[in-house]
Amino acid sequence: MKNMKDFSLLNNDLVPQHILMPENEVNKVLKEHYLDKEQLPKIKITDPVTLEIGAEVGDVVKIIRKSPTAGEAVIFRLVIE
Amino acid sequence: MIGTVPKRIKEIRFGLISPKEYRKMSVTRVITADTYDDDGFPIEMGLMDPKMGVIDPGLRCKTCGGRAGECPGHFGHVELIAPVVHVGFAKLIRKILRATCKDCSALLLDSTQKKEYLEQIRMLRTIGQPIEDITNEVFKEARKPKTCQYCSAQQLDIKVEKPSTYVEKDGTHEHKLMPSDIRARFEKITDDDIEVMGMDPSVARPEWTIMTVLPVPPVTMRPSITLESGQRSEDDLTHKLVDIIRINQRFQENREAGAPQLIIEDLWELLQYHVTTFIDNAVSGVPPARHRSGRPLKTLSQRLKGKEGRFRGSLSGKRVNFSARTVISPDPNLSISEVGVPLTMAMELSIPVNVTKRNIEEVREYIKRGPDNHPGANYVIRDDNRRLKVTDKNCEELAETLEIGWKVDRQLKNGDVILFNRQPSLHRMSIMAHEVKVLPHKTFRLNPAVCPPYNADFDGDEMNMHVLQTEEARAEAKMLIHVQENILSPRFGGPIIGGIHDHISGMYMLTKGENRLDKNDFLEMLRKSRISQIIEPEGTQDGKPYWTGKQVFSQILPDGLNMTYKALLCENCATCKKEDCNRDAYVTIRDGQLLSGTIDEKAVGAFKGLILDRIVKDYTPPVALQFIDDMTRLAIRSIMHFGFSFGINDEDIPEEASAQISELLEDAEARVMDLIIAFNEGNLEPLPGRTVAETLELRIMQELGKARDSTGDIAGNYLGLDNAAVIMAVSGARGSMLNLTQMAGCVGQQAVRGERIRRGYAGRTLSNFNHGDLGAGAHGFVKSSYKKGLSPTEYFFHAIGGREGLVDTAVRTSQSGYLQRRLVNALQDLEVQYDGTVRDTRGMVVQFKYGEDGVDPMKSDYSKPQTIRRIIEDVTGKEVE
Ligand SMILES: [Mg+2]
Ligand SMILES: [Zn+2]
Numbered sequence A: 001m002k003n004m005k006d007f008s009l010l011n012n013d014l015v016p017q018h019i020l021m022p023e024n025e026v027n028k029v030l031k032e033h034y035l036d037k038e039q040l041p042k043i044k045i046t047d048p049v050t051l052e053i054g055a056e057v058g059d060v061v062k063i064i065r066k067s068p069t070a071g072e073a074v075i076f077r078l079v080i081e
Numbered sequence B: 001m002i003g004t005v006p007k008r009i010k011e012i013r014f015g016l017i018s019p020k021e022y023r024k025m026s027v028t029r030v031i032t033a034d035t036y037d038d039d040g041f042p043i044e045m046g047l048m049d050p051k052m053g054v055i056d057p058g059l060r061c062k063t064c065g066g067r068a069g070e071c072p073g074h075f076g077h078v079e080l081i082a083p084v085v086h087v088g089f090a091k092l093i094r095k096i097l098r099a100t101c102k103d104c105s106a107l108l109l110d111s112t113q114k115k116e117y118l119e120q121i122r123m124l125r126t127i128g129q130p131i132e133d134i135t136n137e138v139f140k141e142a143r144k145p146k147t148c149q150y151c152s153a154q155q156l157d158i159k160v161e162k163p164s165t166y167v168e169k170d171g172t173h174e175h176k177l178m179p180s181d182i183r184a185r186f187e188k189i190t191d192d193d194i195e196v197m198g199m200d201p202s203v204a205r206p207e208w209t210i211m212t213v214l215p216v217p218p219v220t221m222r223p224s225i226t227l228e229s230g231q232r233s234e235d236d237l238t239h240k241l242v243d244i245i246r247i248n249q250r251f252q253e254n255r256e257a258g259a260p261q262l263i264i265e266d267l268w269e270l271l272q273y274h275v276t277t278f279i280d281n282a283v284s285g286v287p288p289a290r291h292r293s294g295r296p297l298k299t300l301s302q303r304l305k306g307k308e309g310r311f312r313g314s315l316s317g318k319r320v321n322f323s324a325r326t327v328i329s330p331d332p333n334l335s336i337s338e339v340g341v342p343l344t345m346a347m348e349l350s351i352p353v354n355v356t357k358r359n360i361e362e363v364r365e366y367i368k369r370g371p372d373n374h375p376g377a378n379y380v381i382r383d384d385n386r387r388l389k390v391t392d393k394n395c396e397e398l399a400e401t402l403e404i405g406w407k408v409d410r411q412l413k414n415g416d417v418i419l420f421n422r423q424p425s426l427h428r429m430s431i432m433a434h435e436v437k438v439l440p441h442k443t444f445r446l447n448p449a450v451c452p453p454y455n456a457d458f459d460g461d462e463m464n465m466h467v468l469q470t471e472e473a474r475a476e477a478k479m480l481i482h483v484q485e486n487i488l489s490p491r492f493g494g495p496i497i498g499g500i501h502d503h504i505s506g507m508y509m510l511t512k513g514e515n516r517l518d519k520n521d522f523l524e525m526l527r528k529s530r531i532s533q534i535i536e537p538e539g540t541q542d543g544k545p546y547w548t549g550k551q552v553f554s555q556i557l558p559d560g561l562n563m564t565y566k567a568l569l570c571e572n573c574a575t576c577k578k579e580d581c582n583r584d585a586y587v588t589i590r591d592g593q594l595l596s597g598t599i600d601e602k603a604v605g606a607f608k609g610l611i612l613d614r615i616v617k618d619y620t621p622p623v624a625l626q627f628i629d630d631m632t633r634l635a636i637r638s639i640m641h642f643g644f645s646f647g648i649n650d651e652d653i654p655e656e657a658s659a660q661i662s663e664l665l666e667d668a669e670a671r672v673m674d675l676i677i678a679f680n681e682g683n684l685e686p687l688p689g690r691t692v693a694e695t696l697e698l699r700i701m702q703e704l705g706k707a708r709d710s711t712g713d714i715a716g717n718y719l720g721l722d723n724a725a726v727i728m729a730v731s732g733a734r735g736s737m738l739n740l741t742q743m744a745g746c747v748g749q750q751a752v753r754g755e756r757i758r759r760g761y762a763g764r765t766l767s768n769f770n771h772g773d774l775g776a777g778a779h780g781f782v783k784s785s786y787k788k789g790l791s792p793t794e795y796f797f798h799a800i801g802g803r804e805g806l807v808d809t810a811v812r813t814s815q816s817g818y819l820q821r822r823l824v825n826a827l828q829d830l831e832v833q834y835d836g837t838v839r840d841t842r843g844m845v846v847q848f849k850y851g852e853d854g855v856d857p858m859k860s861d862y863s864k865p866q867t868i869r870r871i872i873e874d875v876t877g878k879e880v881e
C-alpha cells in the first residue's frame, strides 16, 4: 500500500453502507416516525466509520445493510460523543 | 381523580440514616410503652399515638388528617438512653475497629497508600464498577500495623463475642468496648479515611451504625387486631417495641438513681438484645425473642426475608382471588376451546353481574336457586354497597327484593370465559382463554389437542384457572387469547395446537389406501362431527354401497381447500410417482376432497400440520377450531373402529430374521477385528486431519452404526407396515424407527461424549476384558435388542450411556431456562408500535421495522417465503417448482 489515504473501510464487504444525511432528510425521517433525535439508535463519533465519513456529533447516519429477513434494511443512527 | 406526572428515577443511592435525620422524620417521641387507655383510645406519646397514623375506622390521623386507609402512616422515635449496635452492621463495625487507631481513630495506612487506594476507588466509581476488591484490601492492610503511624499508640487485638460485643485484649487483660466507646472512636474518623474505606461520608458516617435513636415504625405497618372476645391483640413489632421502651425506662431510672456499674451493664446488654431482636430475630448466637405462646416473634428481617417475605412473597409474587387449581385429565369429547370445571369449583367461583332491566329476571332466577343449587348465586350487593350472603333460607326473599342497580355474584356456569394456565409460563400460549363446561368429579378436563401449547400431560400435572370479573376483561380475553386465536405459534409460524398420538394413528389408519366402509360405519365415524348429509358412495361391493376412508375425512375439510404435498411417510423416491405412489404418500386435496395420499402428522399434527396451517391461514379461526374438533373426534372414532394396541409380542420377529441379524452383527464384528488388526500392524490409512488411533475409532463407530441400522431395516421389513409400532413411527404419532430398531434389532453403540466407552480400569473398561482389547464388545457395543435382553456387560455399558443422557438433559434444561429468563427480562418491555417500529418504554427506537421486514411470524408460512408460490399455484392450478 502506497498511501494510507487509499484505504477505505467502506470498501470492505462486511462494512455496510454508511451515508451522512442532510438536515432536511433527517427531519423528514423524524417527522415520519414522530421521533425526537434522541430516540434514534446511537453511533459513537469515535466509531471508525463515522470518522471516515466525517460525521459530527448530532449528525444522523443512514445505514443500509443486508438483512436475513428483509434482504436490505435501513437504519438511522444519531452520532454521539 | 388527580392526574400525576410520571417521574423517572435517575439514580438510587444507599446510605445510613443519622440520628438527626431520624428525629427529623419522626412525628412524635414515644416515651411510654402503653398503647390504649381504659376507654380504648390510643395514648399520646404511646406506641399507638394517632400522630403515627390510624388503623381504627372513624379516627383521623393527627399528622395528615387522613382516615384509616388514606394515611400511609408516619414514623415516630425513641431516644435510647445508651447507644446500641445495629446488628446488621456488626461485621462492618468489627472491620472498622480493627482498621483504625484506638486513640486517634486514624485509618492505619500510610498517607501515600491511602492516596493510591482513593484514586483507584474514585476511578472505579466513575466507570460504575464495583469497589469491593479495593476496600477488602484496604481493611486487610490496615489491620496489620501494631502501632499507629500517626500517634504511635500501641494497637490491641479486637475479639468479637456473639454478634455484637467487642473486646479489646491487652496481654491477659480484657476490656469490653461499650457501644458508646465505639461511637466515640468512629466520630473521630476523618472524611478522607471514610472514603478510603469505601463509604461516602456525606451519606454514611461510621458512627451511624451505632444507634442512639430508634425509629418507631408507623402504626399502619403493625396494626393491632381485635379478637372476637373484644380483646386487642398487638402485632409482633409492637410487642418488641414495648420491650425496648420498658428496658429503656428502667435503664434511665437506674442510672439516675446511681445504680452500680454491674446493673447498668446488665440493663445495657438487655437493651442491646431487644434492639437486636427487633431488627432481626434470627441472629446466630442470640436466642430468638418469643411470644407468650412460645412462638418466635416475626420482626423486621423476618418480614423481608425468604420465600414468604416481602420481596419474594408480596412484590414478585402475589396470591389472587377468583382462581382455582387442580389436577388435569383428558376428555377428547370436549372442544379444544372448552375446559371441564369440577362442579364444586363452579359453585365456589363467581362472576359479578350488574342487575339491569334486561337481565333482572335471569339474575332473580340465580338468586332463587340459592348457593347450593348450581347455577345459583353466592352474594348480593345492594345499591348501598352492603354485601349480603345468599343462603338457602334467605334466597327466596332476596330474589323478591332484588332491584335494578344491584350487583349479584353469580356462580360460574357453562360458556363463561376463563383463563387457563400451566406453569412454567414460558410463552404466551401458556395462558389461554377457554369456555367453562361444568362437569362432575374433581379434575380439570381438557382436550388432548391443546396439550402442546401448555406442554401438559396427564401424569399428575396441575393447572390454574382464573375467572374474569369484568366485561372488558372477558371481551379482551375472547378476542386476544382465546384458544382459537392461538392455534398458530408466533415462534415458528405454524400450528401449535393439533393432533397428537392417537389422533395421528387414527387418521393414518382411516385414510391409508382404500378403506371400504359400509353405511353404518360411515355414519358411525362422523357421528360426533357436525355433518348433516350423506354424500354419494364411492361404489358398491356385494350389492351394498361403500364409502372410503378418504371420503370420510373429506367431510370435515372446509369447501374450496386445495393442497398438494408429500406426506411424512414419503420415502423420497428418486422419481416421484405422485398419485400412484406405492406408499400412498402423495397428498392431493381439491375443493375440500382428499383425492390421494395419507393423512399423518405432517397433515394434522401439532407443530407440523400443513392442512391445519392452511385452514387457519386461509379461513377464519372458528373454521380452524371446528376442523380440529372434528378431526380429533373423527380420529378417535377411527382408532376405535379399526382397533389399535401394542404389546411385547409385537416386537417378535421370526427365526430367520433373528438369524439374519446375528449374521449381520457377526460380519460387522469381523470387520471391526480386521480394522484392529490393520491398526496393530500399522496398515491403517489415517483419515485427513486425524491420527491413526482416531481413524480407527471413527471407522469402528461407522461400521457398527451401519450394522445397527441394517438390523433395524431387517426387523422393520419383517414387522411390516401393519405393526402398531411401525404405524406410530411412520405416521409420526409416537416413537421412531430407531426405537423399533433398538427393541427388535440391536441396541447399538453406547457412547460417552460421542465416543466409545473407554473409562473404567487401566487399559480396559471392565476387569473381564483383556488389557488393550479394542473390540466392539469391550467398548460398549450392545449386540442384543431390548426384547432379547442385555448381557451383564452390555447392561453396564447401557447404564453408563443412559446416565450421560439424563445428566445432560438436566443440565440443558436448566441452562436454556436461565437463558430464556435473561432474554425475557431484557426484552419484555419492547413493543411494536402502530408505525411498525419497535420501541422501549422511553420511546427509543430498537428497530425501525419489526424484524426488519415487518412480518408477523405467526402469519408467515413457517418463516419461509411461500405465499407468492401458493398464490400462483392457486390461480394457475399448476405446480410451481
Ligand atoms: Mg407431567
Ligand atoms: Zn397520617
Ligand SMILES: [Zn+2]
Binding pocket: B101, B102, B103, B104, B105, B106, B148, B149, B150, B151, B152, B153
Ligand atoms: Zn493513632
Ligand SMILES: [Zn+2]
Binding pocket: B570, B571, B572, B573, B576, B577, B578, B581, B582, B583, B585, B586
Ligand atoms: Zn412417493
